[in-house]
Amino acid sequence: MEIPESDEMTPRCQTILRLVISEYIRTATPVGSKAIRELYHLDISPATIRNEMAWLEERGYLTHPHTSAGRVPTEKGYRYFVEKLMGENDLPTAERRTISHQFHQAQLDMEQWMRLAAAVLAHRARGAALVTSPKSAPSCLKHVELISIRDTLALLILVLYAGVVKQQVLALSTPMTQEELSRIAAMLNHRWEGLNEAAIAATLPGLSEFEHRVGDAVCDMMRRLDARNATEIYRDGLLNLLSQPEFVHSTSAQQIVRLLEERQIIDALVSEVLQRGGLQIIIGGEGRWQDLAEVSFVLARYGVEDQVAGALGVLGPLRMRYDRAVSVVRFVAQLMSDLMSNLYGR
């Protein structure tokens, strides 16, 4: 085991690494020395390229499926590529405008935005997309409403700050008219406005039996909403992923589906993205996530600073088009954040 003399990569060496990776991303087959010379009209001989490749392999940027195949990038190679070689290209203006337009048509509805974001990401980045519902600080009550459905059944509607609305049916022990319900709702609003779940629970002793029941239901719904925060996941474009050549073997395909159906891994990943913020590129699980060994994630946080945050991103094979994914994810995250800041601004 000999230690390489220098880890400085020459420009030519970088070029070769870049070309190998680009070519491998394009074709999904190992790249030989002759191939990249011809494809990119380099005026150095295959032998030289081979030397450089051997150098890159010694340092772990490339690898060899077997003696006489071309080179394939390693995770380290991809990482170097996305960090140093890829360059930043923004989404073309036309594309930005189209996407922006789609979102503005979607009528200020968080749920629709998330669905749309998943669809846009999947389509533009040609991968599987993933959008989590945003998590906010413990919610405070804005308004409750009681609406009679029929004599012994009422609808309880909860409005939280940040425009979240949730409803639930409430069975009444004795029939009540809409007028009675409205009167009670008005009273409760007066008492509860601006309080969080714990504070509302504290007011319960001393209320009438029916008000107490409403209060219980409200607390319960708020607790659920806070717990369910950030747990909803919107997906799209699974097919894009499964039709990639690396997933022709059913076992890999199944792993992907399992990854997306089971929540644990995604949850762990998302919570990390939420913590660290910015745009994260996770390549092949980075040694820490066994189940992500064959895929890469491009994930970003979106939301409003200090108030609410979710994660969105794209899942692709290791040889995904990182440049495209990064630009789309960044743009959509920014767009969603802008849209939401309207709802959350005080």
Add this chain to the structure above:
Amino acid sequence: MEIPESDEMTPRCQTILRLVISEYIRTATPVGSKAIRELYHLDISPATIRNEMAWLEERGYLTHPHTSAGRVPTEKGYRYFVEKLMGENDLPTAERRTISHQFHQAQLDMEQWMRLAAAVLAHRARGAALVTSPKSAPSCLKHVELISIRDTLALLILVLYAGVVKQQVLALSTPMTQEELSRIAAMLNHRWEGLNEAAIAATLPGLSEFEHRVGDAVCDMMRRLDARNATEIYRDGLLNLLSQPEFVHSTSAQQIVRLLEERQIIDALVSEVLQRGGLQIIIGGEGRWQDLAEVSFVLARYGVEDQVAGALGVLGPLRMRYDRAVSVVRFVAQLMSDLMSNLYGR
């Protein structure tokens, strides 16, 4: 081409067909004459069984992958099986109770019910589950509410008969207080209660500018809700399906994913189920659906008679456990219908 003399199936012949199908469902490999004799301790010889099998094959109930493999059921064979041979077994009481309990815990929320239904179906029938949101007759307005978010932003909440709630943010051209908004909402409620979208649209001329805007938004939301009716699909358990041996080849797996991601085929299927009602078993596309050639559906309508209806069911390989699927689908459909009749009863 000789015409078979009699199409009456003898009891013994039925037994053999039943055993072949059961065995094939269990093992996913062609079933030989010797195998079923030994497995089920029949005291007839393999040769006799072969004769019966040949008879069944002549009439299209069984087929042959190649000369020296065992028999495999055809679509016609499966159909005969589910109609005549399978028998009706209800879900065990314990299982019914567990499922019922899960649903009653889910707090009277349609969305949660659908999600839960998908999870239960997928898990109990070991297949991919599919639940569409119910479609109801054109909706009538029950109540509107306007809630101030901040000076120039309000939340418009719509309650329809049947307990559907939908909200949207409304940007105000001039700042308004909660009192003003409440006053306007009360007036609009008085005017619009019980009307459908067209009727509300008719009242718009003559309203103030702001009321007009609210009316536009309400109509728009109602139109969207009616259009989006029955278009939401909840899925679960895709992995159950993809791990079946018939889907080891990536192309079949991809077809399944495409089937579930693209909407057209499912939509067509669902609308047929909604029309015909009851419980439908679609085996291998029945010649009409090319894309369903390799799968079977067990689907049922759920909802409240004449008021609201959706479809739910299970997707499995041709050799799915039809008995189990049928009993689970029937039970869950009934349960959902019962739960909903509470919401929709007048």
Add this chain to the structure above:
DNA sequence: GTTTAGCACTCTCGATGTGAGAGTGCTAGC
């Protein structure tokens, strides 16, 4: 010192061949 030409070497991949095994259809006898 760096680059290049030449060449032997290695490994995959597809085509071809082979034998065991499974299951059948057919025929003749019970």
Add this chain to the structure above:
DNA sequence: GCTAGCACTCTCACATCGAGAGTGCTAAAC
């Protein structure tokens, strides 16, 4: 009408083999 026996067919797993691709190494050229 049922069954035993048998020849037949086809798949599947395994081994063999040659073509092709791409490498690493060495020695010569720049």
